[in-house]
Protein backbone atom coordinates (compact mmCIF):
# COMPACT_ATOMS: atom_id res chain seq x y z
CA UNK A 155 0.00 0.00 0.00
CA UNK A 156 1.13 3.52 -0.67
CA UNK A 157 1.53 6.39 1.75
CA UNK A 158 3.34 9.15 -0.15
CA UNK A 159 0.99 9.41 -3.07
CA UNK A 160 1.05 13.10 -3.95
CA UNK A 161 3.89 14.42 -6.07
CA UNK A 162 4.32 18.13 -5.46
CA UNK A 163 7.40 20.15 -6.36
CA UNK A 164 9.51 17.00 -6.77
CA UNK A 165 8.51 15.57 -3.38
CA UNK A 166 6.38 12.50 -2.74
CA UNK A 167 4.07 13.46 0.13
CA UNK A 168 1.23 11.87 2.05
CA UNK A 169 -2.17 13.35 1.26
CA UNK A 170 -3.88 15.38 3.95
CA UNK A 171 -7.43 14.56 2.85
CA UNK A 172 -9.61 11.49 3.25
CA UNK A 173 -8.52 7.95 2.45
CA UNK A 174 -9.52 6.37 -0.85
CA UNK A 175 -8.79 2.97 -2.33
CA UNK A 176 -8.34 1.35 -5.67
CA UNK A 177 -9.87 -2.10 -6.09
CA UNK A 178 -8.88 -4.86 -8.51
CA UNK A 179 -12.30 -5.45 -10.11
CA UNK A 180 -11.43 -8.98 -11.17
CA UNK A 181 -10.62 -10.11 -7.62
CA UNK A 182 -12.27 -7.57 -5.33
CA UNK A 183 -8.93 -6.90 -3.66
CA UNK A 184 -7.52 -3.55 -2.62
CA UNK A 185 -4.48 -2.84 -4.81
CA UNK A 186 -3.75 0.68 -3.65
CA UNK A 187 -4.85 3.00 -0.88
CA UNK A 188 -3.82 6.51 0.06
CA UNK A 189 -4.99 9.87 1.33
CA UNK A 190 -6.33 12.41 -1.11
CA UNK A 191 -4.75 15.82 -1.65
CA UNK A 192 -6.29 18.57 0.48
CA UNK A 193 -7.31 21.91 -1.01
CA UNK A 194 -4.13 23.36 0.50
CA UNK A 195 -2.01 20.69 -1.20
CA UNK A 196 -3.70 21.34 -4.54
CA UNK A 197 -2.84 25.00 -4.06
CA UNK A 198 0.80 24.12 -3.28
CA UNK A 199 0.95 21.97 -6.42
CA UNK A 200 -0.44 24.73 -8.63
CA UNK A 201 1.94 27.28 -7.14
CA UNK A 202 4.88 24.90 -7.66
CA UNK A 203 3.87 24.58 -11.32
CA UNK A 204 3.55 28.37 -11.52
CA UNK A 205 7.04 28.85 -10.06
CA UNK A 206 8.55 26.27 -12.43
CA UNK A 207 6.92 27.74 -15.54
CA UNK A 208 9.35 30.57 -16.47
CA UNK A 209 12.42 28.34 -16.50
CA UNK A 210 10.72 25.36 -18.14
CA UNK A 211 9.15 27.48 -20.88
CA UNK A 212 12.55 29.03 -21.60
CA UNK A 213 14.33 25.69 -21.64
CA UNK A 214 15.10 24.85 -25.27
CA UNK A 215 12.67 22.67 -27.18
CA UNK A 216 15.48 20.11 -27.68
CA UNK A 217 16.11 19.86 -23.93
CA UNK A 218 12.42 19.51 -23.11
CA UNK A 219 12.09 16.86 -25.80
CA UNK A 220 15.13 14.97 -24.50
CA UNK A 221 13.39 14.48 -21.13
CA UNK A 222 10.23 13.30 -22.88
CA UNK A 223 12.31 10.84 -24.92
CA UNK A 224 13.94 9.57 -21.73
CA UNK A 225 10.45 9.06 -20.30
CA UNK A 226 9.50 7.02 -23.33
CA UNK A 227 12.64 4.87 -22.93
CA UNK A 228 11.74 4.30 -19.28
CA UNK A 229 8.24 3.28 -20.33
CA UNK A 230 9.80 0.74 -22.68
CA UNK A 231 11.98 -0.63 -19.87
CA UNK A 232 8.99 -0.78 -17.48
CA UNK A 233 6.43 -1.89 -20.04
CA UNK A 234 5.47 -5.18 -18.45
CA UNK A 235 5.36 -3.78 -14.91
CA UNK A 236 3.13 -0.86 -15.91
CA UNK A 237 0.92 -3.10 -18.07
CA UNK A 238 0.34 -5.36 -15.06
CA UNK A 239 -0.42 -2.44 -12.74
CA UNK A 240 -2.96 -1.22 -15.32
CA UNK A 241 -4.51 -4.65 -15.68
CA UNK A 242 -4.92 -5.11 -11.93
CA UNK A 243 -6.45 -1.66 -11.52
CA UNK A 244 -8.78 -1.67 -14.55
CA UNK A 245 -9.48 -5.37 -15.14
CA UNK A 246 -8.35 -5.02 -18.78
CA UNK A 247 -6.51 -8.08 -20.17
CA UNK A 248 -2.73 -7.73 -20.23
CA UNK A 249 -2.59 -8.07 -24.03
CA UNK A 250 -4.56 -4.84 -24.09
CA UNK A 251 -2.72 -2.97 -21.36
CA UNK A 252 0.55 -3.79 -23.16
CA UNK A 253 -0.82 -2.03 -26.22
CA UNK A 254 -1.80 0.89 -24.00
CA UNK A 255 1.78 1.27 -22.76
CA UNK A 256 2.90 0.96 -26.40
CA UNK A 257 0.63 3.89 -27.30
CA UNK A 258 2.14 5.92 -24.45
CA UNK A 259 5.62 5.23 -25.81
CA UNK A 260 4.60 6.22 -29.34
CA UNK A 261 3.02 9.46 -28.11
CA UNK A 262 6.37 11.23 -27.65
CA UNK A 263 7.48 10.90 -31.28
CA UNK A 264 4.02 11.78 -32.57
CA UNK A 265 3.78 14.82 -30.30
CA UNK A 266 7.20 16.00 -31.44
CA UNK A 267 6.03 15.89 -35.07
CA UNK A 268 2.70 17.50 -34.22
CA UNK A 269 4.42 20.30 -32.30
CA UNK A 270 6.60 21.14 -35.30
CA UNK A 271 3.91 20.75 -37.89
CA UNK A 272 1.00 22.44 -36.12
CA UNK A 273 2.78 24.93 -33.92
CA UNK A 274 6.19 25.38 -35.48
CA UNK A 275 7.69 28.68 -36.63
CA UNK A 276 6.68 30.16 -40.00
CA UNK A 277 8.66 32.97 -41.62
CA UNK A 278 7.43 35.10 -44.53
CA UNK A 279 9.21 37.90 -46.36
CA UNK A 280 7.41 41.22 -46.65
CA UNK A 281 8.58 44.64 -47.87
CA UNK A 282 11.22 45.93 -45.44
CA UNK A 283 10.40 43.32 -42.78
CA UNK A 284 9.73 39.70 -42.01
CA UNK A 285 6.50 38.22 -40.74
CA UNK A 286 6.72 35.41 -38.21
CA UNK A 287 4.26 33.02 -36.67
CA UNK A 288 5.55 31.52 -33.46
CA UNK A 289 3.88 29.80 -30.52
CA UNK A 290 4.12 30.16 -26.77
CA UNK A 291 2.90 27.85 -24.00
CA UNK A 292 -0.11 28.87 -21.92
CA UNK A 293 1.46 28.43 -18.49
CA UNK A 294 0.09 26.08 -15.83
CA UNK A 295 -2.36 23.51 -17.15
CA UNK A 296 -4.48 21.02 -15.24
CA UNK A 297 -4.84 17.57 -16.82
CA UNK A 298 -7.76 15.29 -15.89
CA UNK A 299 -7.80 11.63 -16.87
CA UNK A 300 -10.49 8.95 -17.09
CA UNK A 301 -10.20 5.38 -15.82
CA UNK A 302 -10.59 3.47 -19.08
CA UNK A 303 -7.14 4.40 -20.44
CA UNK A 304 -5.47 5.59 -17.25
CA UNK A 305 -2.05 5.82 -18.90
CA UNK A 306 -2.61 6.64 -22.56
CA UNK A 307 -5.32 9.31 -22.34
CA UNK A 308 -3.79 11.62 -19.70
CA UNK A 309 -0.45 11.01 -21.41
CA UNK A 310 -2.04 12.38 -24.59
CA UNK A 311 -2.44 15.74 -22.81
CA UNK A 312 0.69 15.69 -20.61
CA UNK A 313 3.29 14.93 -23.30
CA UNK A 314 2.24 17.67 -25.76
CA UNK A 315 1.75 20.12 -22.87
CA UNK A 316 5.30 19.55 -21.60
CA UNK A 317 6.84 19.56 -25.08
CA UNK A 318 5.23 22.95 -25.70
CA UNK A 319 6.70 24.33 -22.45
CA UNK A 320 3.71 24.28 -20.10
CA UNK A 321 3.90 23.04 -16.55
CA UNK A 322 1.27 20.55 -15.42
CA UNK A 323 -0.85 19.56 -12.44
CA UNK A 324 -2.22 16.09 -13.12
CA UNK A 325 -5.44 14.84 -11.49
CA UNK A 326 -5.98 11.21 -12.49
CA UNK A 327 -9.17 9.22 -12.09
CA UNK A 328 -9.69 8.19 -8.48
CA UNK A 329 -10.28 4.66 -9.79
CA UNK A 330 -6.75 4.37 -11.20
CA UNK A 331 -4.33 6.09 -8.79
CA UNK A 332 -1.70 3.36 -8.96
CA UNK A 333 -1.19 3.73 -12.72
CA UNK A 334 -0.83 7.49 -12.22
CA UNK A 335 1.71 7.03 -9.45
CA UNK A 336 3.91 4.65 -11.44
CA UNK A 337 3.72 6.91 -14.50
CA UNK A 338 4.74 10.00 -12.56
CA UNK A 339 7.60 8.06 -10.91
CA UNK A 340 8.93 7.43 -14.42
CA UNK A 341 8.64 11.12 -15.29
CA UNK A 342 10.62 11.94 -12.17
CA UNK A 343 13.27 9.40 -13.13
CA UNK A 344 13.40 10.93 -16.62
CA UNK A 345 14.68 14.10 -15.00
CA UNK A 346 11.84 16.62 -15.09
CA UNK A 347 12.82 19.68 -13.02
CA UNK A 348 10.95 20.30 -9.76
CA UNK A 349 7.40 21.59 -10.16
CA UNK A 350 7.13 20.93 -13.90
CA UNK A 351 4.78 17.98 -13.38
CA UNK A 352 2.79 17.62 -10.17
CA UNK A 353 0.38 14.86 -9.25
CA UNK A 354 -2.67 15.46 -7.06
CA UNK A 355 -4.59 12.32 -6.26
CA UNK A 356 -8.09 12.19 -4.84
CA UNK A 357 -11.79 12.06 -5.54
CA UNK A 358 -14.16 14.72 -6.84
CA UNK A 359 -13.21 17.25 -4.10
CA UNK A 360 -9.62 17.22 -5.34
CA UNK A 361 -10.81 17.65 -8.92
CA UNK A 362 -12.96 20.62 -7.91
CA UNK A 363 -10.18 22.27 -5.91
CA UNK A 364 -7.94 22.13 -8.97
CA UNK A 365 -10.47 23.23 -11.58
CA UNK A 366 -11.47 26.36 -9.63
CA UNK A 367 -7.89 27.36 -8.83
CA UNK A 368 -7.34 30.90 -10.13
CA UNK A 369 -3.71 30.18 -11.06
CA UNK A 370 -4.39 27.58 -13.76
CA UNK A 371 -4.24 28.90 -17.31
CA UNK A 372 -5.92 25.91 -18.88
CA UNK A 373 -7.65 22.61 -18.24
CA UNK A 374 -7.42 19.53 -20.47
CA UNK A 375 -10.13 17.05 -19.66
CA UNK A 376 -10.92 13.54 -20.84
CA UNK A 377 -13.88 12.04 -19.06
CA UNK A 378 -17.63 11.90 -18.86
CA UNK A 379 -19.94 14.29 -20.60
CA UNK A 380 -21.56 15.25 -17.28
CA UNK A 381 -18.32 16.39 -15.70
CA UNK A 382 -17.18 18.06 -18.92
CA UNK A 383 -20.39 20.07 -19.07
CA UNK A 384 -19.98 21.13 -15.42
CA UNK A 385 -16.46 22.33 -16.19
CA UNK A 386 -17.67 24.18 -19.26
CA UNK A 387 -20.23 26.08 -17.16
CA UNK A 388 -17.60 26.79 -14.56
CA UNK A 389 -15.28 28.25 -17.21
CA UNK A 390 -18.08 30.41 -18.65
CA UNK A 391 -17.01 34.05 -18.78
CA UNK A 392 -13.31 33.09 -18.58
CA UNK A 393 -11.97 33.60 -22.11
CA UNK A 394 -8.49 33.91 -20.62
CA UNK A 395 -8.41 30.18 -19.82
CA UNK A 396 -8.17 27.41 -22.37
CA UNK A 397 -10.50 24.46 -21.88
CA UNK A 398 -10.17 21.27 -23.94
CA UNK A 399 -12.95 18.73 -23.44
CA UNK A 400 -12.92 15.14 -24.71
CA UNK A 401 -16.11 13.43 -23.62
CA UNK A 402 -18.37 10.52 -24.42
CA UNK A 403 -20.41 9.33 -27.37
CA UNK A 404 -23.52 7.41 -28.41
CA UNK A 405 -21.87 6.16 -31.56
CA UNK A 406 -23.60 4.60 -34.56
CA UNK A 407 -22.42 1.87 -36.91
CA UNK A 408 -24.43 1.05 -40.04
CA UNK A 409 -24.35 -2.24 -41.96
CA UNK A 410 -25.69 -2.36 -45.51
CA UNK A 411 -24.91 -4.37 -48.58
CA UNK A 412 -21.85 -6.41 -47.60
CA UNK A 413 -20.63 -9.80 -48.81
CA UNK A 414 -18.11 -10.88 -46.17
CA UNK A 415 -20.30 -11.56 -43.15
CA UNK A 416 -17.48 -12.66 -40.82
CA UNK A 417 -15.38 -9.60 -41.63
CA UNK A 418 -18.38 -7.37 -40.86
CA UNK A 419 -19.09 -9.18 -37.60
CA UNK A 420 -15.44 -8.84 -36.61
CA UNK A 421 -15.61 -5.08 -37.22
CA UNK A 422 -18.81 -4.87 -35.15
CA UNK A 423 -17.33 -6.83 -32.24
CA UNK A 424 -14.15 -4.73 -32.26
CA UNK A 425 -16.30 -1.61 -32.31
CA UNK A 426 -18.75 -2.56 -29.58
CA UNK A 427 -17.07 -4.89 -27.12
CA UNK A 428 -13.35 -4.11 -27.00
CA UNK A 429 -12.26 -2.96 -23.53
CA UNK A 430 -15.60 -4.36 -22.31
CA UNK A 431 -17.30 -1.51 -24.14
CA UNK A 432 -15.44 1.07 -22.06
CA UNK A 433 -14.14 3.25 -24.87
CA UNK A 434 -15.79 6.50 -25.70
CA UNK A 435 -15.49 5.54 -29.37
CA UNK A 436 -17.36 2.23 -28.92
CA UNK A 437 -20.35 1.54 -31.14
CA UNK A 438 -23.53 1.82 -29.09
CA UNK A 439 -26.15 1.71 -31.88
CA UNK A 440 -25.94 -0.82 -34.71
CA UNK A 441 -28.19 -0.20 -37.72
CA UNK A 442 -28.64 -3.37 -39.79
CA UNK A 443 -30.50 -3.44 -43.07
CA UNK A 444 -33.71 -5.44 -43.11
CA UNK A 445 -32.55 -7.86 -45.82
CA UNK A 446 -31.45 -11.48 -45.98
CA UNK A 447 -27.84 -10.28 -45.73
CA UNK A 448 -28.73 -8.20 -42.64
CA UNK A 449 -30.35 -11.24 -41.02
CA UNK A 450 -27.20 -13.30 -41.65
CA UNK A 451 -24.99 -10.60 -40.10
CA UNK A 452 -27.20 -10.41 -37.03
CA UNK A 453 -27.36 -14.20 -36.57
CA UNK A 454 -23.59 -14.50 -36.88
CA UNK A 455 -23.07 -11.52 -34.54
CA UNK A 456 -25.21 -13.20 -31.90
CA UNK A 457 -23.29 -16.46 -32.31
CA UNK A 458 -19.85 -14.80 -32.09
CA UNK A 459 -20.88 -12.59 -29.16
CA UNK A 460 -22.15 -15.58 -27.17
CA UNK A 461 -18.68 -17.11 -27.56
CA UNK A 462 -16.61 -14.07 -26.55
CA UNK A 463 -14.18 -15.08 -23.85
CA UNK A 464 -14.54 -12.97 -20.69
CA UNK A 465 -11.98 -13.72 -18.01
CA UNK A 466 -9.28 -12.58 -15.63
CA UNK A 467 -6.76 -10.09 -17.02
CA UNK A 468 -3.89 -12.56 -16.73
CA UNK A 469 -5.78 -15.73 -17.63
CA UNK A 470 -4.20 -18.10 -20.11
CA UNK A 471 -5.57 -18.19 -22.78
CA UNK A 472 -6.14 -14.47 -22.75
CA UNK A 473 -9.77 -13.31 -22.89
CA UNK A 474 -11.10 -10.74 -25.36
CA UNK A 475 -12.79 -8.93 -22.46
CA UNK A 476 -11.63 -8.56 -18.87
CA UNK A 477 -13.62 -7.19 -15.96
CA UNK A 478 -15.17 -3.74 -16.17
CA UNK A 479 -13.67 -1.05 -13.97
CA UNK A 480 -15.78 -2.01 -10.93
CA UNK A 481 -18.55 -4.26 -9.69
CA UNK A 482 -20.71 -1.12 -9.50
CA UNK A 483 -20.10 -0.25 -13.15
CA UNK A 484 -21.00 -3.84 -14.07
CA UNK A 485 -24.27 -3.77 -12.12
CA UNK A 486 -25.12 -0.39 -13.67
CA UNK A 487 -24.91 -2.07 -17.08
CA UNK A 488 -27.41 -4.70 -15.92
CA UNK A 489 -29.69 -1.89 -14.71
CA UNK A 490 -29.32 -0.08 -18.05
CA UNK A 491 -30.29 -3.26 -19.90
CA UNK A 492 -33.36 -3.67 -17.66
CA UNK A 493 -34.33 -0.08 -18.39
CA UNK A 494 -34.13 -0.70 -22.15
CA UNK A 495 -36.19 -3.88 -21.78
CA UNK A 496 -38.84 -1.86 -19.92
CA UNK A 497 -38.93 0.50 -22.89
CA UNK A 498 -39.59 -2.39 -25.26
CA UNK A 499 -36.08 -3.61 -26.14
CA UNK A 500 -35.67 -7.35 -26.78
CA UNK A 501 -32.38 -8.89 -25.61
CA UNK A 502 -30.80 -11.02 -28.35
CA UNK A 503 -27.83 -11.80 -26.11
CA UNK A 504 -28.34 -10.99 -22.46
CA UNK A 505 -25.64 -9.02 -20.68
CA UNK A 506 -25.02 -10.75 -17.35
CA UNK A 507 -22.92 -9.89 -14.33
CA UNK A 508 -21.30 -13.12 -13.30
CA UNK A 509 -20.67 -12.22 -9.63
CA UNK A 510 -22.09 -9.11 -7.95
CA UNK A 511 -18.76 -8.49 -6.15
CA UNK A 512 -16.77 -8.42 -9.37
CA UNK A 513 -16.65 -6.33 -12.54
CA UNK A 514 -17.19 -9.17 -15.03
CA UNK A 515 -20.08 -8.91 -17.44
CA UNK A 516 -20.78 -10.86 -20.57
CA UNK A 517 -21.49 -8.72 -23.67
CA UNK A 518 -25.10 -7.97 -24.52
CA UNK A 519 -27.08 -7.18 -27.68
CA UNK A 520 -30.56 -5.72 -27.49
CA UNK A 521 -32.94 -5.21 -30.39
CA UNK A 522 -34.39 -1.72 -30.08
CA UNK A 523 -36.13 -1.64 -33.47
CA UNK A 524 -39.42 0.17 -33.13
CA UNK A 525 -38.59 1.56 -29.67
CA UNK A 526 -39.11 5.26 -30.21
CA UNK A 527 -37.90 6.94 -27.05
CA UNK A 528 -34.68 5.28 -25.87
CA UNK A 529 -32.60 7.72 -23.80
CA UNK A 530 -29.71 9.33 -25.65
CA UNK A 531 -27.28 8.03 -23.03
CA UNK A 532 -23.81 6.63 -23.27
CA UNK A 533 -24.01 3.28 -21.44
CA UNK A 534 -20.30 2.85 -20.85
CA UNK A 535 -20.04 -0.92 -21.16
CA UNK A 536 -20.49 -3.88 -23.52
CA UNK A 537 -24.10 -3.44 -24.60
CA UNK A 538 -25.03 -2.91 -28.23
CA UNK A 539 -28.43 -1.61 -29.29
CA UNK A 540 -29.62 -2.94 -32.66
CA UNK A 541 -31.99 -1.17 -35.04
CA UNK A 542 -33.21 -2.83 -38.24
CA UNK A 543 -33.80 -0.43 -41.13
CA UNK A 544 -35.33 -0.40 -44.62
CA UNK A 545 -34.02 2.90 -45.89
CA UNK A 546 -30.41 4.04 -45.60
CA UNK A 547 -31.30 7.72 -45.25
CA UNK A 548 -33.65 6.89 -42.36
CA UNK A 549 -30.80 4.98 -40.72
CA UNK A 550 -28.42 7.93 -41.18
CA UNK A 551 -31.04 10.29 -39.73
CA UNK A 552 -31.42 8.02 -36.69
CA UNK A 553 -27.64 7.69 -36.40
CA UNK A 554 -27.47 11.49 -36.24
CA UNK A 555 -30.31 11.67 -33.72
CA UNK A 556 -28.00 12.11 -30.74
CA UNK A 557 -26.64 15.03 -28.79
CA UNK A 558 -23.18 13.44 -29.14
CA UNK A 559 -20.97 13.17 -32.22
CA UNK A 560 -17.75 11.32 -31.52
CA UNK A 561 -17.35 8.32 -33.84
CA UNK A 562 -19.45 6.73 -36.58
CA UNK A 563 -18.97 4.10 -39.25
CA UNK A 564 -20.48 2.21 -42.11
CA UNK A 565 -19.82 -1.32 -43.33
CA UNK A 566 -20.69 -1.54 -47.02
CA UNK A 567 -19.09 -2.85 -50.19
CA UNK A 568 -19.50 0.17 -52.44
CA UNK A 569 -17.72 3.48 -52.21
CA UNK A 570 -20.66 5.60 -53.37
CA UNK A 571 -22.66 4.49 -50.33
CA UNK A 572 -19.75 5.41 -48.06
CA UNK A 573 -19.38 8.83 -49.70
CA UNK A 574 -23.11 9.45 -49.18
CA UNK A 575 -22.80 8.41 -45.52
CA UNK A 576 -19.72 10.59 -45.04
CA UNK A 577 -21.53 13.59 -46.45
CA UNK A 578 -24.49 13.29 -44.09
CA UNK A 579 -23.13 11.86 -40.84
CA UNK A 580 -22.18 14.19 -37.97
CA UNK A 581 -19.15 12.97 -36.04
CA UNK A 582 -15.47 13.74 -35.48
CA UNK A 583 -14.38 10.23 -36.53
CA UNK A 584 -16.01 8.63 -39.59
CA UNK A 585 -14.78 5.20 -40.74
CA UNK A 586 -15.54 2.85 -43.62
CA UNK A 587 -15.23 -0.95 -43.28
CA UNK A 588 -13.07 -0.58 -40.19
CA UNK A 589 -13.89 -0.62 -36.47
CA UNK A 590 -14.90 2.77 -35.07
CA UNK A 591 -12.62 2.23 -32.08
CA UNK A 592 -8.82 2.28 -32.22
CA UNK A 593 -8.40 5.86 -33.37
CA UNK A 594 -4.90 6.79 -34.47
CA UNK A 595 -2.74 9.12 -32.38
CA UNK A 596 -1.45 10.51 -35.67
CA UNK A 597 -4.87 12.00 -36.46
CA UNK A 598 -7.02 14.55 -34.64
CA UNK A 599 -9.24 12.94 -32.02
CA UNK A 600 -12.43 14.59 -30.84
CA UNK A 601 -16.12 14.93 -31.39
CA UNK A 602 -18.83 17.49 -31.90
CA UNK A 603 -22.02 18.17 -29.92
CA UNK A 604 -21.88 16.83 -26.36
CA UNK A 605 -18.70 14.89 -27.20
CA UNK A 606 -16.34 17.84 -26.98
CA UNK A 607 -15.72 21.51 -27.53
CA UNK A 608 -13.89 21.56 -30.85
CA UNK A 609 -10.48 21.21 -29.29
CA UNK A 610 -9.52 17.92 -30.81
CA UNK A 611 -6.89 15.86 -29.05
CA UNK A 612 -4.26 13.32 -30.23
CA UNK A 613 -2.41 14.91 -33.21
CA UNK A 614 -4.19 18.24 -32.70
CA UNK A 615 -3.44 18.37 -28.96
CA UNK A 616 -0.50 20.56 -29.97
CA UNK A 617 -3.05 23.25 -30.91
CA UNK A 618 -4.41 23.69 -27.40
CA UNK A 619 -0.98 23.46 -25.75
CA UNK A 620 0.23 26.82 -27.04
CA UNK A 621 -1.05 30.08 -28.42
CA UNK A 622 0.12 31.65 -31.69
CA UNK A 623 2.07 34.90 -31.70
CA UNK A 624 2.22 36.90 -34.95
CA UNK A 625 5.16 39.28 -35.34
CA UNK A 626 6.27 41.73 -37.99
CA UNK A 627 9.99 42.31 -37.50
CA UNK A 628 12.56 44.67 -39.06
CA UNK A 629 16.08 45.20 -37.75
CA UNK A 630 16.04 48.91 -38.61
CA UNK A 631 13.38 51.56 -38.80
CA UNK A 632 12.83 53.80 -41.84
CA UNK A 633 10.27 56.30 -42.97
CA UNK A 634 7.89 54.91 -45.59
CA UNK A 635 8.21 56.31 -49.08
CA UNK A 636 4.59 57.42 -49.01
CA UNK A 637 3.23 58.93 -45.83
CA UNK A 638 -0.40 58.60 -44.70
CA UNK A 639 -2.56 61.69 -45.43
CA UNK A 640 -2.27 64.39 -42.77
CA UNK A 641 1.24 63.46 -41.62
CA UNK A 642 4.23 65.81 -42.06
CA UNK A 643 7.89 64.80 -41.45
Ligand SMILES: NC(=O)C1=CN([C@@H]2O[C@H](COP(=O)(O)OP(=O)(O)OC[C@H]3O[C@@H](n4cnc5c(N)ncnc54)[C@H](O)[C@@H]3O)[C@@H](O)[C@H]2O)C=CC1
Pocket residue numbers: 298299300301302303307325326327328356357358360361362365376377378379380381382384400401402403433434532534605
Ligand atom coordinates in the same frame (compact mmCIF):
# COMPACT_ATOMS: atom_id res chain seq x y z
N1 LIG B 1 -13.64 11.53 -25.66
C1 LIG B 1 -12.66 10.90 -25.07
O1 LIG B 1 -11.52 11.08 -25.44
C2 LIG B 1 -12.92 9.95 -23.94
C3 LIG B 1 -13.99 10.07 -23.12
N2 LIG B 1 -14.18 9.21 -22.08
C4 LIG B 1 -15.38 9.32 -21.27
O2 LIG B 1 -15.00 9.26 -19.91
C5 LIG B 1 -16.02 8.62 -19.16
C6 LIG B 1 -15.39 7.65 -18.21
O3 LIG B 1 -14.43 8.28 -17.48
P1 LIG B 1 -14.65 8.75 -15.97
O4 LIG B 1 -13.34 8.55 -15.32
O5 LIG B 1 -15.85 8.10 -15.40
O6 LIG B 1 -15.02 10.29 -16.12
P2 LIG B 1 -15.34 11.34 -14.96
O7 LIG B 1 -15.93 12.50 -15.64
O8 LIG B 1 -16.10 10.74 -13.84
O9 LIG B 1 -13.91 11.70 -14.35
C7 LIG B 1 -12.87 12.29 -15.08
C8 LIG B 1 -12.03 13.12 -14.12
O10 LIG B 1 -12.74 14.26 -13.65
C9 LIG B 1 -12.72 14.33 -12.23
N3 LIG B 1 -13.97 14.93 -11.78
C10 LIG B 1 -15.17 14.33 -11.62
N4 LIG B 1 -16.10 15.24 -11.24
C11 LIG B 1 -15.47 16.44 -11.16
C12 LIG B 1 -15.89 17.78 -10.87
N5 LIG B 1 -17.15 18.06 -10.53
N6 LIG B 1 -14.98 18.78 -10.93
C13 LIG B 1 -13.71 18.52 -11.29
N7 LIG B 1 -13.26 17.27 -11.56
C14 LIG B 1 -14.12 16.25 -11.52
C15 LIG B 1 -12.55 12.90 -11.81
O11 LIG B 1 -12.08 12.81 -10.49
C16 LIG B 1 -11.59 12.39 -12.87
O12 LIG B 1 -10.28 12.77 -12.53
C17 LIG B 1 -16.93 7.99 -20.17
O13 LIG B 1 -18.14 8.71 -20.20
C18 LIG B 1 -16.23 8.15 -21.50
O14 LIG B 1 -17.02 8.35 -22.59
C19 LIG B 1 -13.28 8.25 -21.82
C20 LIG B 1 -12.19 8.08 -22.62
C21 LIG B 1 -11.94 8.90 -23.75
Ligand SMILES: O=C(O)CCC(=O)N[C@@H](CCC(=O)O)C(=O)O
Pocket residue numbers: 302303306307310432433434435590591592593594595596599611612613
Ligand atom coordinates in the same frame (compact mmCIF):
# COMPACT_ATOMS: atom_id res chain seq x y z
O1 LIG C 1 -5.54 9.91 -28.06
C1 LIG C 1 -4.99 9.28 -28.99
O2 LIG C 1 -3.76 9.23 -29.13
C2 LIG C 1 -5.83 8.57 -29.99
C3 LIG C 1 -7.22 8.36 -29.55
C4 LIG C 1 -7.43 7.01 -28.90
O3 LIG C 1 -6.52 6.38 -28.46
N1 LIG C 1 -8.68 6.58 -28.87
C5 LIG C 1 -9.00 5.27 -28.43
C6 LIG C 1 -9.64 5.15 -27.09
C7 LIG C 1 -9.93 6.28 -26.24
C8 LIG C 1 -11.36 6.34 -25.85
O4 LIG C 1 -11.87 5.70 -24.94
O5 LIG C 1 -11.98 7.08 -26.56
C9 LIG C 1 -9.94 4.60 -29.42
O6 LIG C 1 -10.39 5.27 -30.33
O7 LIG C 1 -10.15 3.41 -29.29
